Amino acid sequence: MAGVTLTRTRLLAGVWEGILTGAKAAPTLEALHRDRPVEGLSVTETGEPGRYAVRLPLPAEVLAEGVETVLIRDRATGETLDHVTIAAGPAAEADLRAEVALLRAEIDLLKAAFRRHMRSQGG
Numbered sequence: 001m002a003g004v005t006l007t008r009t010r011l012l013a014g015v016w017e018g019i020l021t022g023a024k025a026a027p028t029l030e031a032l033h034r035d036r037p038v039e040g041l042s043v044t045e046t047g048e049p050g051r052y053a054v055r056l057p058l059p060a061e062v063l064a065e066g067v068e069t070v071l072i073r074d075r076a077t078g079e080t081l082d083h084v085t086i087a088a089g090p091a092a093e094a095d096l097r098a099e100v101a102l103l104r105a106e107i108d109l110l111k112a113a114f115r116r117h118m119r120s121q122g123g
């Protein structure tokens with residue numbers, strides 16, 4: 001989705017919210033936590049052309065001690081548009097741990113895509 005930007009606006013009462021801009025048509029987004037879909041992601045028109053409100057209620061399943069990351073992606077291209085990082089428990093070096101968790105989540109997605117590609121190639 002070239003030229004498309006997802007900007008987080010807030011996280012309140014367990015609901016992540018953002019604004020998607022630059023889309024020519026209603027986008028198809030998905031939320032993933034540990035390569036599993038997170039239900040409840042909604043994309044609604046704001047009344048302004050190319051601008052959509054995005055909401056994601058965070059379920060209890062994504063809360064755990066340590067750092068957890070939920071990716072918000074364009075389903076058609078697999079491009080990660082934003083992520084939600086939740087750190088709970090001991091706060092030592094939380095920022096670095098959040099970045100490492102995001103990298104791990106993205107590497108897992110790359111591995112899965114590579115495996116699908118290899119299967120489709122007969123290898």
